[in-house]
Amino acid sequence: MAAVIRGGDGENHHVMVEDMQRAYQFALRWRVSGDTNFADAAVKYMDAWSSTLTSLWGNSDRYLAAGLYGYQWALAGELMRSYSGWSSSGLLALQNMLLTHFYPKCHTFLITHNDANITNYWANWDLISICGIAFMGVFCKRKDIYDEALNYYYQGRGNGAADHSVYCIHPGHLGQWQEQARDNGHSTLGIALNALICELAWQQGDDLYGYRNNRFLAGAEYVAKCQLTDSSNNSTIPFSLYINRQGTFTEASTSGRPNNRAAWEAVYNHYVNRKGLSAPNVTTIAANLRPETNEWVGDVPSFGTLTFSLPSVTAAVAPSGLRAYVTDAAVLLSWWGSALATTYVVQRSTSANGAFTDIASLGSTDLLTYTDTPGAGTWYYRVCTIYNSQTLVGTDRARVQLASELRLNLSLNQTSGTSATDSTSYARHGSLQGGATWTTGRSGNALALNGSNGYLSLPTGLVEDLGDCTIAMWVYWNSAVTNTRIFDFGNSxxxxxxLIPKDSGGVMRFSVTGTTYFGEQTIAHAAALPVGSWTHVAVTLKGKLGTLYVNGVSVGSNAAVDLAPFQLGSTRQNWLGRSQYSADPYFNGKMQDVRIYSGALSASEVAALAV
Incomplete structure (x- = not known):
C-alpha cells in the first residue's frame, strides 16, 4: 500500500503489520536454517514496501506506528544485511523508507509530545519512539540518530526516559514502573521495549542495562511482581503516590493482570545469565512463559526464547549495588544479590576496613533489604553471598552517619571571585553565574543575586544520597515576586x-516532585517570606514527615512526603536563586550560611541555627 494509516478514519495499518512480521520471521528462519528460500521471501516483502510506501499517517497513533513498525522493519533489515541475494539498492530503499517516513515522526514526538503536556503521555509512548530511533540509527548506520535515542534515554524530559519510567525505588531495589499506575498491558509493553533498547545498545558497546545501579532491572522486577500477584491481593506491592496529567494514583493497577506478554527473556538472560544477578520475579515469569511465542498484534518481534537465550549462569557472584539511606532515623539497606545464592549476610563496622560483624542473615527468596538501628555514630556496611561452601564478600561499602552530618556548608561571605567555597570535606563548591556578585551581608559579606540572571550553581549529585535531611540558610529578599526560588535542585x-518564597497562592512553600507541578508534594506556610529583612529558613525531612521553619519556628508540616531527595537521582541542575521552569523569575536578594545536613535536625537544633 502507498498510504498506511494508524488511528482515525481509514485505518489500515494491520496489512503492514502482518507483512512486517513476515519479513522478520522469514529473516529469522533464514538465519537459523540457512535456507535461502526464507531469505528470498524476506527480501520480497521488504522490497515491496520500500518501493511502494509514500505516506504514514493517522491521528496521534501515527507516532506509535512510526516507532513500533520502524524498529521492526529495521530489525528485519539488519538480519538480512549480509544476504548476497538482497541488492544494495534494495537495502538502501528500505533505509530511505525508514528515514523518510518513520524516523521524523519518532524524532518529532520526543520533542513536541503531540503538543500536549509532557506528562500526558505514558512511558510506552516515549519508549516506542526511542526504540524506533535506536534501531533505525543502527540499521541506517547513522550514529547521530542512534546517539539521539541514547541521549533521550539518559536525559529526556518524558516518561520514557530511564529516570522517569522508574518513578521511585522501594526497599530491595523494587522500582515502581511509571505505567503501573495505568494498567498491566502497557506496563509489560514498556518492559519489552526497554529490553530491546538495552540489548541493542549492549551490542553496540553501551550499557543501558546498568544505568543508575540497574534501574531497569528494578523496574522489571516490580512489573513482574505485579503480574505474579493475584489481582485480588495488591497489598504486597509497594506504591508511592503518583500524580500526573492523567490523574492521581494511590496503588498499582490491577487492570489486565496478569498480562502474559512475551517481554521477559531479554531481561532474564542479561541480568541472570550474563551478569549472574538475582532477579526472582523476572526469573519466575520468564520460566512461566517460556518459550515466548508469536505476538500477532505487532508490538514486539516475538520468539524471544530463541533470540535471547544464553548459557545458564554457573558461578555465584558477590552482592553489588549496595545502597544505604537514613530513613526515619534508621539505616535502610538494599542490594543486588546472586542468582545462585543460598543466604546473604549483612555486616556492620565502625571502619570502612573492618572488622565487620554479622548483624542479619537473609534467605535467597527474601527481599534484599534490611533496616538497621545502630544508634548515633558513623557506620559502614557490606553484604556477603553464601553459596555452598563459598562466602563472597561484596566490594561495596556503604557509609552512614547517625545522627546529623553536615554535607554542605557555604558561608557565602567571600569578597571576590566566582567560586563559593564549601568548607566540608565533600568540597561541593558553588559557581556564581550571570549577575551573581558579593555584597555586604548579615555578618561579613553575602551572595547578591540581581533578580534577572544571577544565581549560584552547585555540583551534580548534590542530594543523591540523602533520605532524612535538613536544608537551611539565611536569606534577604529585596522585593516580593511570585514563583521565584530560594533553591531548586533537579534535572528539569x-x-x-x-523552596518558593511566594507561590501563586501568596505563601511560601517547599515542594518535591517527579512529575512536574502536577505531582508536587508540598509543605506550606500561611504567609510569604518577609521582604527587606534577614530571615532564616529551613526544611527538614524525617521519614515521610516534612517540616518548614522560619526564623527557627515551625510554620508548616506534611506527614505524607514520600519522595526523599535520593529518589531524584544524580540531579544536574542544583541552583540557588533560579527555577527549573525557565519562565519563572530569578531571586532578587541576598543569601548567606547555606547548610545541607544528612539527617533531620530537631526543632531546637534548627532554632539554634536561626540565632
Missing amino acids: DIAYMC
Whole structure:
C-alpha cells in the first residue's frame, strides 16, 4: 500500500503489520536454517514496501506506528544485511523508507509530545519512539540518530526516559514502573521495549542495562511482581503516590493482570545469565512463559526464547549495588544479590576496613533489604553471598552517619571571585553565574543575586544520597515576586525539590516532585517570606514527615512526603536563586550560611541555627 494509516478514519495499518512480521520471521528462519528460500521471501516483502510506501499517517497513533513498525522493519533489515541475494539498492530503499517516513515522526514526538503536556503521555509512548530511533540509527548506520535515542534515554524530559519510567525505588531495589499506575498491558509493553533498547545498545558497546545501579532491572522486577500477584491481593506491592496529567494514583493497577506478554527473556538472560544477578520475579515469569511465542498484534518481534537465550549462569557472584539511606532515623539497606545464592549476610563496622560483624542473615527468596538501628555514630556496611561452601564478600561499602552530618556548608561571605567555597570535606563548591556578585551581608559579606540572571550553581549529585535531611540558610529578599526560588535542585521541570518564597497562592512553600507541578508534594506556610529583612529558613525531612521553619519556628508540616531527595537521582541542575521552569523569575536578594545536613535536625537544633 502507498498510504498506511494508524488511528482515525481509514485505518489500515494491520496489512503492514502482518507483512512486517513476515519479513522478520522469514529473516529469522533464514538465519537459523540457512535456507535461502526464507531469505528470498524476506527480501520480497521488504522490497515491496520500500518501493511502494509514500505516506504514514493517522491521528496521534501515527507516532506509535512510526516507532513500533520502524524498529521492526529495521530489525528485519539488519538480519538480512549480509544476504548476497538482497541488492544494495534494495537495502538502501528500505533505509530511505525508514528515514523518510518513520524516523521524523519518532524524532518529532520526543520533542513536541503531540503538543500536549509532557506528562500526558505514558512511558510506552516515549519508549516506542526511542526504540524506533535506536534501531533505525543502527540499521541506517547513522550514529547521530542512534546517539539521539541514547541521549533521550539518559536525559529526556518524558516518561520514557530511564529516570522517569522508574518513578521511585522501594526497599530491595523494587522500582515502581511509571505505567503501573495505568494498567498491566502497557506496563509489560514498556518492559519489552526497554529490553530491546538495552540489548541493542549492549551490542553496540553501551550499557543501558546498568544505568543508575540497574534501574531497569528494578523496574522489571516490580512489573513482574505485579503480574505474579493475584489481582485480588495488591497489598504486597509497594506504591508511592503518583500524580500526573492523567490523574492521581494511590496503588498499582490491577487492570489486565496478569498480562502474559512475551517481554521477559531479554531481561532474564542479561541480568541472570550474563551478569549472574538475582532477579526472582523476572526469573519466575520468564520460566512461566517460556518459550515466548508469536505476538500477532505487532508490538514486539516475538520468539524471544530463541533470540535471547544464553548459557545458564554457573558461578555465584558477590552482592553489588549496595545502597544505604537514613530513613526515619534508621539505616535502610538494599542490594543486588546472586542468582545462585543460598543466604546473604549483612555486616556492620565502625571502619570502612573492618572488622565487620554479622548483624542479619537473609534467605535467597527474601527481599534484599534490611533496616538497621545502630544508634548515633558513623557506620559502614557490606553484604556477603553464601553459596555452598563459598562466602563472597561484596566490594561495596556503604557509609552512614547517625545522627546529623553536615554535607554542605557555604558561608557565602567571600569578597571576590566566582567560586563559593564549601568548607566540608565533600568540597561541593558553588559557581556564581550571570549577575551573581558579593555584597555586604548579615555578618561579613553575602551572595547578591540581581533578580534577572544571577544565581549560584552547585555540583551534580548534590542530594543523591540523602533520605532524612535538613536544608537551611539565611536569606534577604529585596522585593516580593511570585514563583521565584530560594533553591531548586533537579534535572528539569519534571523532577525537582524547591523552596518558593511566594507561590501563586501568596505563601511560601517547599515542594518535591517527579512529575512536574502536577505531582508536587508540598509543605506550606500561611504567609510569604518577609521582604527587606534577614530571615532564616529551613526544611527538614524525617521519614515521610516534612517540616518548614522560619526564623527557627515551625510554620508548616506534611506527614505524607514520600519522595526523599535520593529518589531524584544524580540531579544536574542544583541552583540557588533560579527555577527549573525557565519562565519563572530569578531571586532578587541576598543569601548567606547555606547548610545541607544528612539527617533531620530537631526543632531546637534548627532554632539554634536561626540565632
